[in-house]
Amino acid sequence: MTSGAIFMMIFGLAITWGGATVCIYKAFKARNL
Amino acid sequence: MAKREQWGTRTGFVLAAVGSAIGLGNIWRFPYMAYDNGGGAFLIPYFFALLTAGIPIIILEFGIGHKYKGSAPLTFFKIFRKWEWLGWWQVFVSFVISIYYVVVISWALNYALLALNLGWGDSPGSFFFADFLQLSDGPMELGGIVWPIFLAALVLWFMVWLVLFSGVKRGIEVANKIFMPLLFFLLLIMLARAVTLEGAAEGISFLFQPDFSAIWDYSVWTAAYGQIFFTLSICFAIMITYSSYLPEDADINNNAMITAFINCGFSMLAGIMVFGVLGYMAFQQGVALDEVVAAGVGLAFVTIPEAINLLPAAKFFGFLFFLCLVFAGMSSMISISEAVCSGLMDKFDWPRKGTASVLCLVGFVLSLIFMTNGGLFVLDIVDHFINNFGIVLAGLVQVVLLSWFFKLDSVRQHTNAQSDFAIGKWWNFCLKVITPIVLGYMAIANLIGDIRVNYEGYDSSALLVFGWIVVVAVLLLGFAMQSLKSNWTTDQT
Numbered sequence: 001m002t003s004g005a006i007f008m009m010i011f012g013l014a015i016t017w018g019g020a021t022v023c024i025y026k027a028f029k030a031r032n033l
Numbered sequence: 034m035a036k037r038e039q040w041g042t043r044t045g046f047v048l049a050a051v052g053s054a055i056g057l058g059n060i061w062r063f064p065y066m067a068y069d070n071g072g073g074a075f076l077i078p079y080f081f082a083l084l085t086a087g088i089p090i091i092i093l094e095f096g097i098g099h100k101y102k103g104s105a106p107l108t109f110f111k112i113f114r115k116w117e118w119l120g121w122w123q124v125f126v127s128f129v130i131s132i133y134y135v136v137v138i139s140w141a142l143n144y145a146l147l148a149l150n151l152g153w154g155d156s157p158g159s160f161f162f163a164d165f166l167q168l169s170d171g172p173m174e175l176g177g178i179v180w181p182i183f184l185a186a187l188v189l190w191f192m193v194w195l196v197l198f199s200g201v202k203r204g205i206e207v208a209n210k211i212f213m214p215l216l217f218f219l220l221l222i223m224l225a226r227a228v229t230l231e232g233a234a235e236g237i238s239f240l241f242q243p244d245f246s247a248i249w250d251y252s253v254w255t256a257a258y259g260q261i262f263f264t265l266s267i268c269f270a271i272m273i274t275y276s277s278y279l280p281e282d283a284d285i286n287n288n289a290m291i292t293a294f295i296n297c298g299f300s301m302l303a304g305i306m307v308f309g310v311l312g313y314m315a316f317q318q319g320v321a322l323d324e325v326v327a328a329g330v331g332l333a334f335v336t337i338p339e340a341i342n343l344l345p346a347a348k349f350f351g352f353l354f355f356l357c358l359v360f361a362g363m364s365s366m367i368s369i370s371e372a373v374c375s376g377l378m379d380k381f382d383w384p385r386k387g388t389a390s391v392l393c394l395v396g397f398v399l400s401l402i403f404m405t406n407g408g409l410f411v412l413d414i415v416d417h418f419i420n421n422f423g424i425v426l427a428g429l430v431q432v433v434l435l436s437w438f439f440k441l442d443s444v445r446q447h448t449n450a451q452s453d454f455a456i457g458k459w460w461n462f463c464l465k466v467i468t469p470i471v472l473g474y475m476a477i478a479n480l481i482g483d484i485r486v487n488y489e490g491y492d493s494s495a496l497l498v499f500g501w502i503v504v505v506a507v508l509l510l511g512f513a514m515q516s517l518k519s520n521w522t523t524d525q526t
Contacts, residue, residue, distance in 0.1 A: 001234045001235075001241075002238050002242055004073065004241075004242055004243050005072070005073060005237065005238040005239075005240070005241035006238075006241075007073075008072070008073025008074070008076055008241045008242075009073065009237065009241040009301075009305070011073070011076060012073070012076045012080075012241075012301045013298070013301055015076075015080055015294075016295075016298035016300075016301050017294070017298045017301075019290065019294040020291055020294035020295045020298055023287050023290045023294060023453075024291060026287055026453045026454060027043070027284065027287055027291065027453055029453075030284070030287075030453040031043075031284070031453075
């Protein structure tokens, strides 16, 4: 894979799953899920 | 009035909302849209659209559904009694979608069974169109019922009925608590298989290789906003309905973010899986990748079976792939049908069991047209028109009315008061300015396009009957439903 493709793939996964993880963490911290 | 049903847990609601959003398009539309619009560079306008349109609209719909505790028609009625028709317009758009979406899922169910002995043979393309769909020559030649599709659709409508009949907590929530974890589990298995195939790295690289010059092309931004809009199940009554079942103190903003991020995350994983498999296929066949790339129905029912034929443990992975499509489709189908069921229950005070039964029976009967020899053509036309002139226009009207003719801040105050975090005035700006501009542009471009050139070269009579008349009918039905009496008052809780 090219470095550009690797970077954009990781960027996309980080935004989506990173964002979901942060939000779920906030949910756990604030109250029970 | 009976107490409104509620979700059992916050997780149950989030899984249901995620299940509604994640559908067939996450698997067969997003990867191609990204590939065709700058590759990895597409993610920039895609995430910008997510933050400026997708998430703001989800928060809006979650917010008003929760605040006014009603299906879409009831919610809009409570906001302003003369806006009830907008909710019904969205409900009828949902109903039209439900009657053909279930047929696509029935294809996937059939293919899951066919995968057990690679029943599509060595020429999946000719098998799909000639043997499976038994396609006629055009949409005005419906022919007869294709019985394997009929049987699968019957099973699926029964499942939808069972879920709706059982209610929000024991039906919809339970179904999504089963479907969603299974769907992710299946996807991860296929992802692990796909990325370890020879040629997969080239395929994935092909998808994500960025062409940053695409960012200067306005059509890429239109594609990104369109993809976000269609992937999140917004603007056709679903998210308003689902959030109306939330308890009083439920979080809104964070639930909306979780739903949006997980939906888009699923698309990312599905893209890696699909292009990994396409890369393998290109390697095996000794062809360039752009010769195997496909989207939509062609990808799912022609290209992927061709790839599956080449895989080790082909039957196993073939079965898993089509089972994924079934789970993704059914969780969306349940939400689409519930939006309709809820609207009818609220309006006429009908009991859930009877409403679900009548709705699924009527839906099944109307689905029959899509199970005929000409069904694919009719489906293609109805799908194009209901999406581009139903969802987009209803969404535009919704956003403009609520942003400019309603106290938008009252929704933001409501959601901020009980959410894990607050959203700022950027949300107002996105809904008042960015989203109407984008949706307005999409609506006008679609209209001009379809007036100038017959969609896919179909005959004008077919486009009139299955396209234009359908989109006008769902709008008129919205006004007709508003004129029918109900027990609603604006003081209703």
